[in-house]
Amino acid sequence: MYGKCNHPADSSSSCKRLGFLQKNNSLEERSRIVTSFKERAAKNLQLSCDNVGGEARFRRTETDFSNLFARGRSRPCSSCSRSPLTDPPRCWTSTTPTSSSRAWRASTWSSPTSPSPWSRSWWTVRTKEGFLLLSSHLLLLFLFCFAFGSRFTYEIAPVFVLMEQLTLKKMREIVGWPEGEGDGIFSPGGAISNMYSVMIARYKYFPEVKTKGMAAAPRLVLFTSEHSHYSIKKASAALGFGTENLILLKTDERGRVIPADLEAKVIEAKQKGYVPMFVNATAGTTVYGAFDPINEIADICEKYNMWLHVDGAWGGGLLMSRKHRHKLNGVERANSVTWNPHKMMGVPLQCSAILVRERGLLQGCNSMCAGYLFQQDKQYDVAYDTGDKAIQCGRHVDIFKFWLMWKAKGTVGFEQHIDKCLDLSAYLYNKIKNREGYEMVFNGEPQHTNVCFWYLPPSLRGLPDGEERRERLHKVAPKIKAMMMESGTTMVGYQPQGEKVNFFRMVISNPAATRSDIDFLIEEIERFGNDL
Amino acid sequence: MYGKCNHPADSSSSCKRLGFLQKNNSLEERSRIVTSFKERAAKNLQLSCDNVGGEARFRRTETDFSNLFARGRSRPCSSCSRSPLTDPPRCWTSTTPTSSSRAWRASTWSSPTSPSPWSRSWWTVRTKEGFLLLSSHLLLLFLFCFAFGSRFTYEIAPVFVLMEQLTLKKMREIVGWPEGEGDGIFSPGGAISNMYSVMIARYKYFPEVKTKGMAAAPRLVLFTSEHSHYSIKKASAALGFGTENLILLKTDERGRVIPADLEAKVIEAKQKGYVPMFVNATAGTTVYGAFDPINEIADICEKYNMWLHVDGAWGGGLLMSRKHRHKLNGVERANSVTWNPHKMMGVPLQCSAILVRERGLLQGCNSMCAGYLFQQDKQYDVAYDTGDKAIQCGRHVDIFKFWLMWKAKGTVGFEQHIDKCLDLSAYLYNKIKNREGYEMVFNGEPQHTNVCFWYLPPSLRGLPDGEERRERLHKVAPKIKAMMMESGTTMVGYQPQGEKVNFFRMVISNPAATRSDIDFLIEEIERFGNDL
Incomplete structure (x- = not known):
């Protein structure tokens, strides 16, 4: 039904629709454009925005933020910044799900394992279909995702x-x-x-x-x-x-x-x-x-x-x-x-x-x-x-940020992210498993990045296993955490588990962390805990 | 417990902590600062960031977006941009809920009915308590809200x-x-x-x-x-x-x-x-x-x-x-x-x-x-x-954007927003209730902004009430909507309800809409529907 315009290589006729319809277009001008739309619709029902060839579309920008928000929660078209009517907005382009879906399948996951060439497409998310999804600026992409939030029917999102x-x-x-x-x-x-x-x-x-x-x-x-x-x-x-x-x-x-x-x-x-x-x-x-x-x-x-x-x-x-x-x-x-x-x-x-x-x-x-x-x-x-x-x-x-990250990092990027976090937790584990003053909550290298351990201040190290030691050890992690929070240098969580008294649980999910951060954490625990 | 530093007027001593800790601070410098933190903690347990007087804090900006994201999902402190350790991050300032809460109650809703003086505080959201919540740029506020998303305990958010x-x-x-x-x-x-x-x-x-x-x-x-x-x-x-x-x-x-x-x-x-x-x-x-x-x-x-x-x-x-x-x-x-x-x-x-x-x-x-x-x-x-x-x-x-809007518009702003939408729907209702070719789905002015109506193309207007008329009328709204979507000029929803065949439901929630938008909608319906 929309065949002609949907093909990305189809750079035919109706480029006019990509011209900006400014807020201050005269009523006559608006009316003329609308009439033109209608005539096309009557002729062939082939209407979509994304039918200029080359890279022209990538240079189009949306700079009026107030417009962006004012348009309501549905998808605006970058070709038009007219004043909004309602939610959903006046400005539209249309495709059928099946044709869009086919093009997406090809374009979105064509190279899923490696990062996409953002130099070309990062700033502009497009579908090779009947619509542009803005934009010239990363922040706008986030704003877009943040502001236009409703998904329950295809036509809305x-x-x-x-x-x-x-x-x-x-x-x-x-x-x-x-x-x-x-x-x-x-x-x-x-x-x-x-x-x-x-x-x-x-x-x-x-x-x-x-x-x-x-x-x-x-x-x-x-x-x-x-x-x-x-x-x-x-x-x-x-x-x-x-x-x-x-x-x-x-x-x-x-x-x-x-x-x-x-x-x-x-x-x-x-x-x-x-x-x-x-x-x-x-x-x-x-x-x-x-x-x-x-x-x-x-x-x-x-x-x-x-x-x-x-x-x-x-x-x-x-x-x-x-x-x-x-x-x-x-x-x-x-x-x-x-x-x-x-x-x-x-x-x-x-x-x-x-x-x-x-x-x-x-x-x-x-x-x-x-x-x-x-x-x-x-x-x-x-x-x-x-x-x-x-x-x-x-x-x-929720999908947009994930999709963007996947396109930016590639599957291989997520793999590196995860491998790095697990490497770091192994580093932490290996650093403390035999270190004086530390006891691991369970034996062996953790399966995930959770490293669970007790820190024993020197005053507890000589104590025999028993109720007194347990009671005192139970209070160590909360005290150290409170001091960490007060000093503002770091924070690590703790909890009991079953019969086990409060222990630290260090979890690493941020790949920007480094081994020196881990070293610093251990220094801090010992600095705060030494006199307890 | 945190009394001294929490008072906004307290511009004493520890301003040093507001100096940027850059990523490239040497390890020695980092260590020195940390030691200084700890000494203060030991002395009086009074540590927070928000203790410089005057407007100095409003000029501090966060410009390194990568940092902002890398820090994970917990609250960063604008006084520090060190490399992240984990989620939660290394950089902290601390207050107790009760004292914070008290200050918030005073500051947040001091003038709830009218817009806040954004000239002073729009770009910087602060608590008069122990932390700054950035920032120098509206987009960053949104990003912040977008990126740092977890709330289940006070200490995290x-x-x-x-x-x-x-x-x-x-x-x-x-x-x-x-x-x-x-x-x-x-x-x-x-x-x-x-x-x-x-x-x-x-x-x-x-x-x-x-x-x-x-x-x-x-x-x-x-x-x-x-x-x-x-x-x-x-x-x-x-x-x-x-x-x-x-x-x-x-x-x-x-x-x-x-x-x-x-x-x-x-x-x-x-x-x-x-x-x-x-x-x-x-x-x-x-x-x-x-x-x-x-x-x-x-x-x-x-x-x-x-x-x-x-x-x-x-x-x-x-x-x-x-x-x-x-x-x-x-x-x-x-x-x-x-x-x-x-x-x-x-x-x-x-x-x-x-x-x-x-x-x-x-x-x-x-x-x-x-x-x-x-x-x-x-x-x-x-x-x-x-x-x-x-x-x-x-x-x-979800709260941050709402809170920001409330601060920006005031209760009175929301009131104007709502009154305007209801006025517009009344305008639509009055425009079409006696207009040729329109029938209202229920009598009387709508209670909300929902205006429900049928549009009858001229070919249906002479038909007697009966099955044929119902069947044909049922198809009118879907057809007009489809044409609207294809032309891209406007969109309005329809549905049946109980015994009632498909009718248009125009809902107005965007206060940027105008009477001329309403006029345009009616024009469009008639333009598309006239020949059906």
């Missing part, structure tokens, strides 16, 4: 819908699902992504809960590690399972789930008449950075017909590293995966994806088919209206 | 925690709760805010559901208007109630709930043995912009001991207008209120607040007391660690 779709596919490919098949959505954080996974699992096994409520299901039980993130517990409370029906699994000394404990607890639950439905395996626990053995857990899930979710909010980023991705071996057997680029990959918060292996579940689980938003008689393929998959309505644009 | 707390209090005051008492949180959109309201209501009446699941409660039913937003339905599905237990209430011709229908359905549900628990009253429905009669609904809620939620996602903004806030009369009787500044008030998406009248419920409902985040032995009042109230963990900073 076509570029972002396509970006999300293609990026999710890429992520599913990296997870290891054939051809990147499946489904997914960006959500406002890992906790919500994990909540999605429980909802989807419930819909898969007991779809009638959607209409009839939990009363329609037997007593369902969920399983997760005692070291897992509290969001699984929050989900079990919120979704009506109840936290008592979330069964905590024992872990080994390193914080990894013991598969035999899972199987024993599944059998026990079944004997009680409960229905084991969902298992969360954590890839990168919050405190120890442990990776649960996904393959062994997947065996048990298959045996007992349970949903396997992998919470890779923290550890998912390691999938980008050829050196470290083996820690997630088996992730391709998961039914759903949480992966937060806003954690290990350094994308600014919020940017979290829930990936689902089976298509249709996300839609089936959440859709309510609100007629006022998701009309079925639209003039394009409404499968691109992704909003009804979400528990939200409008969604913040 | 003290300024944003306080901003959120005080802004929520202000919103509760405007709702009409005495002294702004109550609770609340910013969430990723109105759908999630509405979901919170259902969760909190359930926790209030059946707290045991949190641990035991929905099996612990009787069959609970919820009520909402047949015109309400679909998020209430999504919440009833997600939270385990089941959509069948959400009972839809009849509305009058204008789309407002008929209170007698609510009471009849409550009685009917009780007769069946169900437990009516929750009523949603919509303040500004999505399609008609109708305001349910809150006072009459509140009477019924009190009589039958049900939770009253007001979904003011769309209409909440009218509370800022002395002329229009009467449409929400009774809102102060609600147990909870959803209010999205990102809709009618023009704050960029996402910015949605759930306000709760009773303190403690939000925390009780959602807290899981994760020891690794919410340690109780921190050196400050952990009541400021708001994260455990949320179903999320880290949260995007």
Whole structure:
């Protein structure tokens, strides 16, 4: 339908539309242009903005910020800066999802492993399709993403819908699902992504809960590690399972789930008449950075017909590293995966994806088919209206910053980022594992960048193991942290875990950190802690 | 504890710390400064950055963007641009929540009704407390907000925690709760805010559901208007109630709930043995912009001991207008209120607040007391660690942009914004109500800015009311919209509603729109629709 203008090489006729329509254009001029639009529409229905050849389009800039904001939350066209009418705005260009999508697939991921040639395209994000997505300035790109935030239908945010779709596919490919098949959505954080996974699992096994409520299901039980993130517990409370029906699994000394404990607890639950439905395996626990053995857990899930979710909010980023991705071996057997680029990959918060292996579940689980938003008689393929998959309505644009980073760094850039952080944490581990005054919380090199350790001030080093030592050691980390915060030089977190008294947890996710920063941290701990 | 340095007038001694610590400072220099920090700490534990007098601080600028990003997601101090260590960063200044909070209360809302004197403070957001929150450039403020996004504990985002707390209090005051008492949180959109309201209501009446699941409660039913937003339905599905237990209430011709229908359905549900628990009253429905009669609904809620939620996602903004806030009369009787500044008030998406009248419920409902985040032995009042109230963990900073806008426009600015939009919609209504070829979907001036109408091409005007006319009229709006999208001149949404075939719904939320924009819209509709 829009064939002619959509081809990037098509530099024909209607360049006039790329001229700026200034705010102070006379009404006559505006009217003339509008008439011209209409005549073209009547002739061939082939209208889009991106049909000048060469590099001309890259020189167009948007400099009037007030306009940018005033236009509302939908996509403006850089060819027009007329005064806004409403939200959505008066100024438009149009393409169909399918043709856009095809071009995107080619242009966006043509060289996914290495950084894109930003010298040419960094300042201007374009689709080779019917629209320019501004701009001449990095700050504007961020502002754009910041200011224009709603995604639930293709027509409101076509570029972002396509970006999300293609990026999710890429992520599913990296997870290891054939051809990147499946489904997914960006959500406002890992906790919500994990909540999605429980909802989807419930819909898969007991779809009638959607209409009839939990009363329609037997007593369902969920399983997760005692070291897992509290969001699984929050989900079990919120979704009506109840936290008592979330069964905590024992872990080994390193914080990894013991598969035999899972199987024993599944059998026990079944004997009680409960229905084991969902298992969360954590890839990168919050405190120890442990990776649960996904393959062994997947065996048990298959045996007992349970949903396997992998919470890779923290550890998912390691999938980008050829050196470290083996820690997630088996992730391709998961039914759903949480992966937060806003954690290990350094994308600014919020940017979290829930990936689902089976298509249709996300839609089936959440859709309510609100007629006022998701009309079925639209003039394009409404499968691109992704909003009804979400528990939200409008969604913040989280994809754009991630997509930009991916284009800028390439997959190889993320790999280097991650490898560097893990190298640094190994450096820290090796530096303190035999150093006087330090004790590691668990043995062996950490799987992730979490280095967990106690610092013992000299006054505690001679004490025998016992209650007094424990009590005094419990207070060391909070005191040092408070002094750090007061002095303003550094900060490192601490917490207890199970029987273990307060210990430091140093987590490295910033690749700009250096070995001398690590050295400095250790100096500071000793400086503050020496006299405690 | 930090008294000396916290007072803005205290321009004593330690100005040295405001000198830039450049990346290329020598190690010796760094060490010297750190030692100096520590000595001060040992002497009096009075350390903060904001202790130079006069306007000197306003001239300090941050120009190295790469630094700004490299520092991670925690708050940097403008006095230091050293290389980052980790997330959280090395560079800190510290205050206690209570003292900060006090100063904020005074400084932030000292003149809430009128715009702040930005000439002095626009470019630099400061707290009169121990930290500067940059910056010399509006874009940086946005970037800052965009890039540093995590809020779950005070220590990670003290300024944003306080901003959120005080802004929520202000919103509760405007709702009409005495002294702004109550609770609340910013969430990723109105759908999630509405979901919170259902969760909190359930926790209030059946707290045991949190641990035991929905099996612990009787069959609970919820009520909402047949015109309400679909998020209430999504919440009833997600939270385990089941959509069948959400009972839809009849509305009058204008789309407002008929209170007698609510009471009849409550009685009917009780007769069946169900437990009516929750009523949603919509303040500004999505399609008609109708305001349910809150006072009459509140009477019924009190009589039958049900939770009253007001979904003011769309209409909440009218509370800022002395002329229009009467449409929400009774809102102060609600147990909870959803209010999205990102809709009618023009704050960029996402910015949605759930306000709760009773303190403690939000925390009780959602807290899981994760020891690794919410340690109780921190050196400050952990009541400021708001994260455990949320179903999320880290949260995007949604408050900053809203706070900035409020400071810039003042309450009076929002009032003008809203009054102008409503004036414009009244202009549109008056223009078309008797115009040839137009039919209004409901009679009388719209309550909100939603103007709902049919356009009848000349070929339909002579047709008698009947199936043929309905069928043809149903196709008019989609066709005109498609032509608008193709021509790129304007766009206006349409939908059916109940028995009513597709009609246009013009919604105005952008105060930059003008009467001539409205005129243009009408021209365009007629231009495209004339020959259909």
